Amino acid sequence: METNDIESKFSFASYTRLLSGPGHATLSLFGLLVRFPVAMRSISCIMLISATTNSLWMAGTVAGALMITQALASPVLGRFADRMSQRKVLITTSCCHVMAITLLIVLVLFNAHLWAIMAAAIAIGCSSVPVDGFIRTRWASMVTDEALRTAYALETVLDEIIFLLGPLIAIVLATVLHPAAGLVLCAMLTFSGSMALVLHRRSEPVIV
Numbered sequence: 001m002e003t004n005d006i007e008s009k010f011s012f013a014s015y016t017r018l019l020s021g022p023g024h025a026t027l028s029l030f031g032l033l034v035r036f037p038v039a040m041r042s043i044s045c046i047m048l049i050s051a052t053t054n055s056l057w058m059a060g061t062v063a064g065a066l067m068i069t070q071a072l073a074s075p076v077l078g079r080f081a082d083r084m085s086q087r088k089v090l091i092t093t094s095c096c097h098v099m100a101i102t103l104l105i106v107l108v109l110f111n112a113h114l115w116a117i118m119a120a121a122i123a124i125g126c127s128s129v130p131v132d133g134f135i136r137t138r139w140a141s142m143v144t145d146e147a148l149r150t151a152y153a154l155e156t157v158l159d160e161i162i163f164l165l166g167p168l169i170a171i172v173l174a175t176v177l178h179p180a181a182g183l184v185l186c187a188m189l190t191f192s193g194s195m196a197l198v199l200h201r202r203s204e205p206v207i208v
Contacts (some may be wrong), residue, residue: 014150023142023202024151030200031135032158034193037186038131039166042067044182045104045121047174052108061114062121069125078130085207086134087198094194097127101187105180129194132159138203 019025042063049059081089100123107117132155139151170182197203 015154018143018147018150018154021143021147023200026196027135027138027142027200027203028154028158030193030196031131031138031155032162032193033189034197035131035135035159035162036166036169036193037190038128039163040170040182041070041124041128041186043167044170044174044186047171047182048105048179049108049117051174051179053111058114058117062117065118066121066125069122070128071125073126073128074130074133077128078133081129081134081137083207085204086137087204089129090134090194090198093127093129094191097124097190098187100124100127101183105183109180131193134197137205138197138200141205142203 019028045063045066046056046059049062050056053059077089077093100120104117104120104124107120135155136152139155140148143151169185173181173185
């Protein structure tokens with residue numbers, strides 16, 4: 001028991017030291033904001049389409065297209081960021097992402113054809129940046145190797161929290177407020193989190 005207490009205190013102290021560094025706490029916060037939509041996007045899409053069309057098949061098809069496209073686009077966007085800078089990729093994709101989510105919501109609410117909704121979902125997936133990689137790259141440019149292990153451990157903990165709370169938040173918003181509320185929050189968090197990272201110049205990786 002005492003050993004576990006010592007280990008937990010040591011871990012907490014390590015996180016505290018990490019976050020006390022200049023710009024470290026804000027980077028962690030901005031990363032948290034921009035990563036929440038990753039855990040909310042697909043379930044929010046399913047909640048909107050199923051509530052509007054009463055078709056789980058259609059909801060699953062559209063959400064599946066979004067997730068597959070996102071998986072295919074992520075390494076490409078990561079490659080662009082390595083070549084052109086995260087700043088340019090984040091600005092471009094966040095604007096496109098908000099427009100694509102808005103288009104999807106409008107199309108679903110106006111009962112558009114499946115192919116149109118699928119096209120909007122694919123656009124959402126194509127504009128979903130690999131935020132985990134972006135944040136880890138920023139940590140690597142800010143801290144030493146020893147602190148980097150703590151930073152990666154912190155990001156892992158935050159990922160667990162995000163993927164635990166994200167779907168729950170999406171479901172509550174869709175059922176209590178409006179079926180589109182989850183996607184609206186995804187758009188807001190993606191844009192605000194991306195712009196916050198763009199303005200966080202201290203952590204921006206250097207393009208070689």
